[in-house]
Amino acid sequence: MTTKAVVAGVNGNMITARFEGTVRMNAVAYVILPQKSGDPIRLKAEVIRVRNDECDMQVFEDTRGVVVGMTIEITDELLALELGPGLLSLVTDGLGNPLEQLAQRSGYFLQRGLYLPTLDREKQWAYTPVARVGDRLHAGHTLGTVPEGPFKHRIAVPFGIVGEVEVLETVPAGNYRVEREIARLRLPGGEERAVSMVQQWPVKKPIRAYVERLLPSKPLTTRVRIIDSFFPIAEGGTACIPGPFGAGKTVLQQALSRFGDADVVIVAACGERAGEVVETLREFPELIDPRTGRTLMERTIIICNTSSMPVAAREASVYTAVTVAEYYRQMGLRVLMLADSTSRWAQALREMSGRLEEIPGEEAFPAYLGSVIASFYERAGLVRLEDPYLGETTGSVTVVGTVSPAGGNFEEPVTQSTLAVVGCFLGLTYARSYAKRFPAISPLESWSKYLDSMRSELEGIYGEGWVDDVREMQNHYAEGQRIGDQMKVIGEEELTLEIFTHYLKAELFDAVFLQQNAFSDVDANPSTERVAMAFKLARRIVDQPFTFPDKDTARDVLLNLTSLFRNWNLAAEDTDDYKRFLDELEAVIEEWSGKKSLAEVTA
Amino acid sequence: MKKIYQRIERIDGPVVMLRAKGVAYGELARIRLNDGTDTYAQVIKLRDDQVSLQVFAGTKGVGTGDVVEFLGHQVQLAYSETNLMGRTFNGVGEPIDGRAPVADTAAVAIAGPSFNPARRIIPSKMIQTGIPMIDMFNSLVESQKLPIFSVAGEPYNPLLARIAKQAEADVIILGGMGLKYDDYLFFRDDLASARDRLIMFIHTASDPVVECMMVPDMALATAEQYATQGKRVLVLLTDMTAFSDAMKEIAVAMEQIPANRGYPGDLYSQLAARYEKAVDIEGSGSITVLAVTTMPGDDVTHPVPDNTGYITEGQFYLKGGVIDPFGSLSRLKQVVNKKTRDDHAPLMNAMIQLYDGCRKVRQQQSMGFSISSYDEHLLAYGGEFEERMMNLEVNLPLEKQLDLGWQIIAGHFQPRQVSLPENLIEKYWPATE
Ligand SMILES: Nc1ncnc2c1ncn2[C@@H]1O[C@H](COP(=O)(O)OP(=O)(O)OP(=O)(O)O)[C@@H](O)[C@H]1O
Numbered sequence A: 001m002t003t004k005a006v007v008a009g010v011n012g013n014m015i016t017a018r019f020e021g022t023v024r025m026n027a028v029a030y031v032i033l034p035q036k037s038g039d040p041i042r043l044k045a046e047v048i049r050v051r052n053d054e055c056d057m058q059v060f061e062d063t064r065g066v067v068v069g070m071t072i073e074i075t076d077e078l079l080a081l082e083l084g085p086g087l088l089s090l091v092t093d094g095l096g097n098p099l100e101q102l103a104q105r106s107g108y109f110l111q112r113g114l115y116l117p118t119l120d121r122e123k124q125w126a127y128t129p130v131a132r133v134g135d136r137l138h139a140g141h142t143l144g145t146v147p148e149g150p151f152k153h154r155i156a157v158p159f160g161i162v163g164e165v166e167v168l169e170t171v172p173a174g175n176y177r178v179e180r181e182i183a184r185l186r187l188p189g190g191e192e193r194a195v196s197m198v199q200q201w202p203v204k205k206p207i208r209a210y211v212e213r214l215l216p217s218k219p220l221t222t223r224v225r226i227i228d229s230f231f232p233i234a235e236g237g238t239a240c241i242p243g244p245f246g247a248g249k250t251v252l253q254q255a256l257s258r259f260g261d262a263d264v265v266i267v268a269a270c271g272e273r274a275g276e277v278v279e280t281l282r283e284f285p286e287l288i289d290p291r292t293g294r295t296l297m298e299r300t301i302i303i304c305n306t307s308s309m310p311v312a313a314r315e316a317s318v319y320t321a322v323t324v325a326e327y328y329r330q331m332g333l334r335v336l337m338l339a340d341s342t343s344r345w346a347q348a349l350r351e352m353s354g355r356l357e358e359i360p361g362e363e364a365f366p367a368y369l370g371s372v373i374a375s376f377y378e379r380a381g382l383v384r385l386e387d388p389y390l391g392e393t394t395g396s397v398t399v400v401g402t403v404s405p406a407g408g409n410f411e412e413p414v415t416q417s418t419l420a421v422v423g424c425f426l427g428l429t430y431a432r433s434y435a436k437r438f439p440a441i442s443p444l445e446s447w448s449k450y451l452d453s454m455r456s457e458l459e460g461i462y463g464e465g466w467v468d469d470v471r472e473m474q475n476h477y478a479e480g481q482r483i484g485d486q487m488k489v490i491g492e493e494e495l496t497l498e499i500f501t502h503y504l505k506a507e508l509f510d511a512v513f514l515q516q517n518a519f520s521d522v523d524a525n526p527s528t529e530r531v532a533m534a535f536k537l538a539r540r541i542v543d544q545p546f547t548f549p550d551k552d553t554a555r556d557v558l559l560n561l562t563s564l565f566r567n568w569n570l571a572a573e574d575t576d577d578y579k580r581f582l583d584e585l586e587a588v589i590e591e592w593s594g595k596k597s598l599a600e601v602t603a
Numbered sequence B: 001m002k003k004i005y006q007r008i009e010r011i012d013g014p015v016v017m018l019r020a021k022g023v024a025y026g027e028l029a030r031i032r033l034n035d036g037t038d039t040y041a042q043v044i045k046l047r048d049d050q051v052s053l054q055v056f057a058g059t060k061g062v063g064t065g066d067v068v069e070f071l072g073h074q075v076q077l078a079y080s081e082t083n084l085m086g087r088t089f090n091g092v093g094e095p096i097d098g099r100a101p102v103a104d105t106a107a108v109a110i111a112g113p114s115f116n117p118a119r120r121i122i123p124s125k126m127i128q129t130g131i132p133m134i135d136m137f138n139s140l141v142e143s144q145k146l147p148i149f150s151v152a153g154e155p156y157n158p159l160l161a162r163i164a165k166q167a168e169a170d171v172i173i174l175g176g177m178g179l180k181y182d183d184y185l186f187f188r189d190d191l192a193s194a195r196d197r198l199i200m201f202i203h204t205a206s207d208p209v210v211e212c213m214m215v216p217d218m219a220l221a222t223a224e225q226y227a228t229q230g231k232r233v234l235v236l237l238t239d240m241t242a243f244s245d246a247m248k249e250i251a252v253a254m255e256q257i258p259a260n261r262g263y264p265g266d267l268y269s270q271l272a273a274r275y276e277k278a279v280d281i282e283g284s285g286s287i288t289v290l291a292v293t294t295m296p297g298d299d300v301t302h303p304v305p306d307n308t309g310y311i312t313e314g315q316f317y318l319k320g321g322v323i324d325p326f327g328s329l330s331r332l333k334q335v336v337n338k339k340t341r342d343d344h345a346p347l348m349n350a351m352i353q354l355y356d357g358c359r360k361v362r363q364q365q366s367m368g369f370s371i372s373s374y375d376e377h378l379l380a381y382g383g384e385f386e387e388r389m390m391n392l393e394v395n396l397p398l399e400k401q402l403d404l405g406w407q408i409i410a411g412h413f414q415p416r417q418v419s420l421p422e423n424l425i426e427k428y429w430p431a432t433e
């Protein structure tokens, strides 16, 4: 059922419509733009405000050419996404249109008004039914499965159904296209409904077909040493990466998308550079994920609404991405969703709010910014799923969002609203990136609430006493920084050898453990065991009471150790270099750990 | 079917309002002033029969009784593959070089749709400029978008002109915004030798503000035409801060709520829409964008450089007459540095590290701390590095830049004092006399 309306006003990407009948908030509408020849162009829009017989809508396209009085069709459907097999490896725009297919239709440039189904209609899927006729099921329960990538994709009772349904019919195992009916259900009201492998889901609504939410307790290893040790991320948890431009947000997220230990990775390229998406797009099909033996692309979905694409669709893109994430979570999978950058999404909200002439809050962001950000991150989580056939499992959505604060100043509305809701804060600083200390995550300002809440799980992985060891290193490092700051003021001469050595050791720890070269295949992706080993080795150097005669020697030796350690970081396991650098490290540590204690030397 | 109106109801800054029917959003209109001259305007808001027009040449002298005619199309560019070379236009595409209008043109819409990300390729070709601080330390890559951050008074326009002359490109498009007339004359004369591949869109400080806003779109739409025909296009824009200020002026006239220091909330999207036109097209041409962004008060956190930094792929930081090696970054350099010479990346890093050391020693010295003999070497090295590499006058091919780097290092240090891999030292360290 559609409501007829006409254009009453155009202001950038906002169109005001005058309608007769009823409209629903967040409903999809199409502005019909007649063409001199051929079919009219249909511009997709979403209703975002209703006032008497007028409603305002954000248009997901360029509005040039729209004339007052043109026809608008307002549908009864909310902005929704197609869910079903075939999402993995897809690259879509913010509304779920597959970009490759768009390019096949319209060439180099995106063409406005061209919308294509997200899922391939022709592809056949090997369907195996699991539900039997007569079974009584609930929303989210599995009807059957198809293999997709490395796992079984569950085709579920549509998430929107409330109450118990009865399975009236199912198809036998076989190869089917996504739109083929695979089961017939009796709804609680008695009505019958045919179900295919695709379902539509309104992106702004969380999928809640699970039993309960659980407290995140398991780390999601990222292979980024400073994160996995100092500021761990939890499966089902949330983290944010604010930082000024060029500080390394995107490089860090790309590292997470490659090495993060998740079953499915959703990348939301939200209002950032198209070029960055292309790197992922071109490289992932070539890179093999050692965990599955398949290419990285097979576990990845890219929702791509880059900075020159329509702003309103940018706002939708983060919801599209998190909806896909929730969908795969329903299958008992661990999903990692990366959004770069949430600030661009917030800016899209701000632009629209300005057009709506709402009363602005700080920096002209709308007053509801905080609650919008909070409810977005709330869609992350670890959930318990119960399925009559597949038993009990958990699934998780972990959300990591970058924030691009104006002027790199974290005292701004988007950063502050985000910090209020996330479990882990990875703050990138200009000072560290300027000094090329990558990843530029501030070891002092950042925090993770999960370090303590995941204590037992972490110690299961890295060994007994891990969390305390980490805390001690954090304190040691902080003290080293304090000494460094002091030294800048009073000079090196004023420090005792002991204090100076503390500073050098903290610098060593920074250089060999906290810093990591994202562009080295080896250093960017150490195994968990190697991270633990590097930590212990660095810790040993830090704890070692060296017998240095003077500061110059202390500096020389520790710089030498730093250089050997960094070379070791770059050497792949089972190589000669790996062994050689380790041996040399041992030899140097040995050489300077004389029998005499440090106190004796300085006395 | 031309629509003609004769009653302007409101004139405010560069915006006029009138009542009209059947007008399209973005449509171009012509206003005939009472002195018989024409001025152009674009529809920027529609509400029932109220039409807001942004007048390109400003509203100075516009009268409420002037005739407004809607032209039935959007702002267009008169494109010709061959006849544009060597020509100069204003922000709305009219020739200002005293020559006849361009013959054999096709109308091309400006600010066209975005390039499909799925059709982009990973940039891979370096553009050599002969400038060591660019080629060796922060390589410019085809399809890159890079700003030159600078304060007023720095030689950013001469730098742009040098790059235009020395860079490998088929077509060079210069977009001038808010240029001093002298700067325009400088470009015209200095780039005379490159005329056969140069097109200029010029807005000078005394021209109407709205025309300033059109310059990047004109320049980039032209670039897109050539790039899709296989040409490697280098677009030089100066100064994007003037462009942003023009946008600010219009936003204020439209009574928009400013987001940050008076700039409109969509500054990021507006800048990005232009910069993202940079592209490398598979099997065809490319667009590379170098854009001067002056920083009021040398403040990188000012909204214009700040938003720019979030969009571009690094930045050149022009300071004290040189490209500062610390503040500058080409984010795409690693993709091309692998393919130049095996010592390129390590040598670059080692030289920067040593120069950083020199800088620290200078700081300590200035605070009255004593310095070691190693520090003396750093200081001497730093001096030579500035003189022979950072100096913007230096013009050398990359190979020679790298050789020079080894020479400078070897003049001040022992091999084990620099963090360079042994195999490279063996291969490149200059023999000692
Ligand atoms: N881990 C790293 N190792 C080495 N270099 C890095 C690392 N992280 C970042 N860099 C360097 O910093 C540059 C900028 O990084 P990145 O693109 O991730 O910044 P960003 O914070 O996303 O910036 P923007 O906000 O502008 O998008 C990279 O091109 C690279 O040169």
Ligand SMILES: [Mg+2]
Pocket: A249, A250, A251, A272, A340
């Ligand atoms: Mg980034």
